[in-house]
Every structure is written in C-alpha cells, then in structure tokens.
Amino acid sequence: MNAFWLATIGTSLIAFALKYTGHNVxxxxxxxxxxxxxxALIPIALLSALVAVQVFTEKSKLMIDHRLAGLAVATIALFxxxxxxxxxxxSAVTSAAxxxxx
Amino acid sequence: MSxxxxxxxxxxxxxxxxVGAYGTAFGAAAVANGFSVLQACLLSLLTFSGASxxxxxxxxxxxxxxxxxxATASLLGVRNGLYGxxxxxxxxxxxxxxxxxxxxxIDESTAVALGQEVRGESxxxxxxxxxxxxxxxxxxLFTVAGALGAQAMGDIRAWGLDSAVPAAxxxxxxxxxxxxxxxxxxxxxxxxxxxxxxxxxxxLPIIATAxxxxxxxxxK
Numbered sequence: 001m002n003a004f005w006l007a008t009i010g011t012s013l014i015a016f017a018l019k020y021t022g023h024n025v026x027x028x029x030x031x032x033x034x035x036x037x038x039x040a041l042i043p044i045a046l047l048s049a050l051v052a053v054q055v056f057t058e059k060s061k062l063m064i065d066h067r068l069a070g071l072a073v074a075t076i077a078l079f080x081x082x083x084x085x086x087x088x089x090x091s092a093v094t095s096a097a098x099x100x101x102x
Numbered sequence: 103m104s105x106x107x108x109x110x111x112x113x114x115x116x117x118x119x120x121v122g123a124y125g126t127a128f129g130a131a132a133v134a135n136g137f138s139v140l141q142a143c144l145l146s147l148l149t150f151s152g153a154s155x156x157x158x159x160x161x162x163x164x165x166x167x168x169x170x171x172x173a174t175a176s177l178l179g180v181r182n183g184l185y186g187x188x189x190x191x192x193x194x195x196x197x198x199x200x201x202x203x204x205x206x207x208i209d210e211s212t213a214v215a216l217g218q219e220v221r222g223e224s225x226x227x228x229x230x231x232x233x234x235x236x237x238x239x240x241x242x243l244f245t246v247a248g249a250l251g252a253q254a255m256g257d258i259r260a261w262g263l264d265s266a267v268p269a270a271x272x273x274x275x276x277x278x279x280x281x282x283x284x285x286x287x288x289x290x291x292x293x294x295x296x297x298x299x300x301x302x303x304x305x306l307p308i309i310a311t312a313x314x315x316x317x318x319x320x321x322k
Contacts, residue, residue, distance in 0.1 A: 003162060003167065003168040003171075004136060004137050004138070004141055004162060004168075005141065006168035006172075007158050007162055007168040007171040007172055007175075008137070008141045008144055008145055008158075009144075010168065010171075010172040011145065011149050011154060011155075011158045011171065011172050011175040011176070012144065012145065012148035012149045014172060014175070014176040014179065015148070015149040015150070015151050015154055015175070015176070015179045015182070016148070016149075016204065016205060018176065018179045018180055018182055018183040019179070019182045019183060019185075019186050019204040019205060019207045020186070020200075020201065020204040021183050021186070022182065022183035022184060022185060022186020022187045022189075022190070022204070022207065023186040023187075023189070023190040023200055023203060023204045023207070024186075024190070024200075025187055026187075027187050027188070027190075027191055034319060034320055035184075036184075037319040037320075038315065038316050038319030038320065039180065039181050039184050039319075040278070040319075041284070041287060041315035041316075041318055041319045042177055042178070042180065042181070042312050042315045042316070042319075043153060043178055043181065043274075043275070043278060044275060044278050044279065044284055044287055044288050044291070044315065045287060045288075045291040045311040045312055045314055045315035046153075046157060046174060046177060046178055046291075046308060046309075046311060046312060046315075047153065047157075047178075047271050047272075047274055047275035047278075048275055048287070048288035048289070048291045048292045048295075048311070049291045049292060049294070049295035049307065049308040049311040050156070050157060050160050050161075050174075050268070050271045050295075050308055051268045051271045051272050051275065051292060052291075052292035052293070052295050052296050053160075053164055053295050053296065053299060053307065053308060054160055054163075054164065054264075054267055054268035054271065055265075055268045056296055057164065057296070057299050059165055059304075060165070060299055060300055060304060061299075061300065062296060062299060062300065066259070066265070067264055067265045067268065069265075070262060070264075070265025070266075070268070070269060071265065071268060071269070071272070073269075074265070074268070074269035074272050074273070075272065078272065078273065078276045083120075084120075084124060084270075084273050085123065085124075087269055087270075087272070087273045088127050088266045088269045088270050088273065089266070091262065091265045091266055091268075091269035092261065092262030092263060092265055092266040092269070093262055094262070094265070095259075095262040095264065095265030095266075096259075096260060096261050096262030096265075097262075099259050099260060099262070100260055
C-alpha cells in the first residue's frame with residue numbers, strides 16, 4: 001500500500017473515530033475552558049502553517065515565486081470580505097498569469 | 103418528525119450548497135497534490151471534514167509522510183469530537199443513527215444547529231440533520247467535479263492551482279482570527295513552520311505548530 005492510500009484510509013478511520021467518540025462521552029468532560037481554548041487555537045496554528053508551507057517552500061527549500069502574488073490577492077479578497085470562490089479563483093488567476101507570462 | 107421550520111430549512115440549504123461547492127477546490131487540490139480521483143472521493147465520503155482533508159493532501163503534496171499527513175488531519179479533526187459532545191444530548195440517537203450522526207458532525211451542521219437554539223430543540227435537530235446531509239451531498243458531488251477537472255489540466259501551476267490551495271486554507275483560517283492573540287498565533291506559526299522547513303522532515307514543521315497552540319491555550 002503506498003503513502004497516498006495509507007493517508008486516505010488512516011485519515012478517514014481516525015476522523016470517524018474522533019467524531020464517534022465525541023458522541024459517546026459525557027458533556028462535562030469537555031466543559032473546561034482551557035480545553036475549549038486549545039480546541040479553538042489548534043486549527044489556527046495548523047492552517048496558518050499550511051498556508052506558509054504551501055506558498056513559500058518547494059521540497060524542503062524556502063522559495064518566493066508566482067505563488068506569493070496569489071497569496072497577496074487572496075489576502076486582499078478576504079480583507080474585502082469577498083466570497084470564498086472569489087478568493088480562490090482570483091488567487092489562482094493571478095498566480096497562473098504570472099507563471100505563464102513572466 | 104414535526105414540521106420543518108422554513109427558516110431552518112433555508113439556513114441549512116444555503117449553507118449546504120455554499121460549503122459543498124468548496125468541494126471543487128478540495129477535489130482539485132487532492133489531484134494537484136498527487137492523490138487519485140478515487141482517493142479524493144473516498145476522503146470526501148469517509149473523512150468528510152474539509153480542513154482535515156485539505157491538510158492531509160497538503161502535507162503529502164509537500165513531500166510529507168503518510169504518518170505526518172494523518173497526524174495533522176487528525177489534530178484538525180479533534181474539534182469534530184467536541185461538536186459530538188455538544189450535539190449528542192440534543193440529538194438523543196442510538197445505534198446506527200448515532201453512527202450516521204457522528205459522520206455528519208462537522209463545523210457547519212453544528213453551527214446551523216446551534217443557530218436554531220431560539221427556535222427550540224426540534225429546530226436544532228432539523229438544522230443539524232438537514233445541514234449534515236446537505237453538505238455531505240454537495241461536498242461529495244463537487245469533489246468529483248474538482249478532481250476530474252484537475253486531472254484534465256496537466257501542469258497545475260499553469261492554472262494557478264498551486265495558489266488556489268493555500269488560498270483555500272487562508273479562507274478557512276480567516277474567519278477564526280477574531281482577536282489579536284489569534285492573529286499573532288497565526289503569524290508565529292507560519293514563520294515557525296517556514297523556519298523549520300529546511301531542518302525537519304516535511305510535515306513535521308506543520309504538526310509542531312499544534313504545540314504552540316496548546317501552550318498558548320493552556321497559559322494563565
């Protein structure tokens with residue numbers, strides 16, 4: 001089994017196990033404010049790290065290229081409160097234009 | 103089941119379609135990062151949690167191991183467990199229904215359910231099920247479309263897909279940045295992951311940022 005299959009199946013199994021466990025533990029178990037706080041912060045940390053790594057790295061090297069322009073446009077779109085598809089598409093179009101013509 | 107409140111129905115449907123459409127971005131991202139169309143579809147059917155799905159394809163696409171991909175996706179999936187804790191006493195279902203409820207316990211179904219609180223518990227349950235099934239339907243439908251579309255593209259950079267994926271991540275994290283502490287954490291984690299990239303094996307710089315989040319959350 002290659003890494004992609006392993007990742008597909010492993011992620012799916014654990015994702016369901018986490019959801020199902022939640023439905024089977026008493027509510028007071030997670031009532032602690034620190035648990036709530038950590039729960040809110042983990043997605044922020046992981047997603048921000050993913051954005052940075054996807055834009056500024058190639059293999060294990062740091063790199064600045066056409067993707068920076070895509071990120072800049074996405075950031076502006078989010079500041080302007082534009083809908084999600086506009087954010088993604090405007091970012092892709094900018095990035096593709098620079099990649100193809102510069 | 104009692105009559106479905108029209109407001110609840112409208113809320114559920116609009117969330118389902120809008121969020122489901124992001125499935126296009128996921129299907130495309132999965133294929134762009136080396137997953138097959140079948141694997142992309144299985145992730146949407148079985149994992150069914152956007153952030154986790156984007157994370158696992160992002161980590162493997164960056165050259166990370168299956169284990170780093172699974173770990174990152176699972177850390178992001180912990181919050182679904184927390185939603186289950188909140189929803190279970192309100193849904194009051196057992197056996198097979200509980201299994202189905204668990205699978206559709208995600209950000210959106212929980213958010214819509216909690217949004218119906220003023221209309222009573224029955225409206226909350228309707229909101230949960232309608233949104234859960236609605237997102238499931240559209241998310242999977244659009245995943246197929248995105249995956250097939252990306253497969254037909256060839257060089258994904260020429261189509262900007264290598265920027266569309268981080269743009270989608272940014273779109274997911276943006277609404278979560280409510281306070282200055284959140285924003286600072288986001289910047290610190292981004293910089294930390296980049297600084298560690300030349301040093302650590304791919305995937306680990308991302309997972310490591312979870313510990314920064316835990317440290318910040320437990321402080322005080």
